[in-house]
Amino acid sequence: MVKKLIYSITPFTLLDYPDHTACILWFAGCNMRCSYCYNPEIVTGKGKIGFDAVISFLEKRKNLLDGVVFSGGECTMHKDLPYYASEVKRLGMKVKIDTNGSRPHVLEELLQEGLVDYVALDFKSLQEDFESITQSDFFEQFKESLEVLKGYDVPFEIRTTVHSNLINTEKLSKMASFLRDQGYKGKYYLQHFVSEKETIRILPYSKKPNLAFTDYPELEMVWRN
Template identity: 90%
Template sequence: MVKKPIYSITPFTLLDYPDHTACILWFAGCNMRCGYCYNPEIVRGKGKVGFDEVLSFLEKRKNLLDGVVFSGGECTMHQDLPYYASEVKHLGMKVKIDTNGSRPHVLEDLLYEGLVDYVALDFKALPEDFESITQSDLFEQFRESLEVLIGHDVPFEIRTTVHSELINAEKLSKMASFLHDQGYKGKYYLQHFVGEKETIKTLPHSKKPNLAFTDYPELELVWRN
C-alpha cells in the first residue's frame, strides 16, 4: 500500500459532484501528459497525504459531505483504490471517480463491487489525435472504459477539454459521432481551455468554437464555461 498516495485535498466543493456536497482527493501521478492539463504539479508530483489522514478528515465531516471525488492525476493507477473507495463507503459517503479511462479493468472491478456511485470519463480525442494530445497510446483502453460504463447502470458523464488548436469544431463533431456509434446517450460536457494558470505545455490562445449537434438528438451538448 502506498503510504501517501494523495497530493492534496480540496475540503469542499459544490461543483465537482453533481447535486452533492463533496471534497476532492487529488491522487498523485498520471499515465498521460496532456498539454492543457491544469495540474502539472499533481501529474508529476509525489503524494503528500496518507489515507489515514484522509479518513480522519472525513470522519469530522460526515454530516457536511455527501461524497468524495477521487481525482488526480489518474486515481485508477493506484492499486489500493478499491480499499480507499470501500472505506469511504463505510463512512456512508458516495464515491465519484474522475478518470481518463486508461484502466478499464480497474473501473469494471470497482463497478462490480458497488464501490462507485458516479463516474466522469475524459474523452481526450479520437485515435488520429489521441497520441499527440495525451502523449500516450491508450485510446483503446478509453474505448473499453466507455463500453464498460455503457454496460452498467451507474450514472456517468463524458467530458472533453477543448483547445481550438488541438480540437476544432469539425473534430468535436466527429467525437460526437463516435459517442453516438458507441451507443452513448446523455450529456456531453465540454470545457473550454482557459490559460489562467500553469499547464504542462505552453499553449496559444484558444477560441471557443461555435457548434451544436443537431444530428444526434440523444446527445445534449453542455459547455461548462
C-alpha cells in the first residue's frame, strides 16, 4: 500500500522560499497544537497524496521550479523524509524545510547528507510560555535544533508568529535576547497573527506591537506582514 503523507500541494509560490520559485508540500500531522495555527485541517487530517504522485507532478515542472518546500503540519515527523528530499534533489531541485524544531536528529541527518538547502525554524516562545502556546514540551528540542543549524553552512531563518495576547512586546524583547545569547546573528522574522481563517483555538483580536529595539544589533527584526 502506497503511503499518502501529503495533505495538499501549493503548485507555485514566490514567497515561501527566498529568491526562488517553488511549490509547497503540506505534510499531514503535527506534534504541536499551537492555538493560532491556521492549518488545523492539515494538523489533524490525513494525507491524501502519495509521493509517487508528487514526483510525477515535479517532473513536469523541472524547468519552472527552483525548489520544493516541505511544510505542514510538521514534515520531520515522517521517517521517510530523507528519502523524499533525496528524490527532489535527484530532479535537480533545492529543498527547503519548515520545522518547529521538535526533531533535531532529523535535521542533523538531512544536513549531514546534504539533502536540505534552506531551513525555516519556528521560535514559538520562551520556555515559560511554550507549553501553553504549543500544547507540547519540545522547547529543549527547539534549542537543540538551533544548535544543529548553527553547526552547518546551510542558510536558515528564525521566525515567530505574534499574537498580542500570547506574546507581547516585553516577551518579544526577551526572545530576541535569548537568540542573541544563543549566538544567532541575522534576520529574525515576525509574522503578526491575522484572523482570516479557522484556527485551532478561537483567539481575540491581536494588536500588532510597535517594536523599536536597539539592544540587539546582531539581529534584524523584520515583519513579514
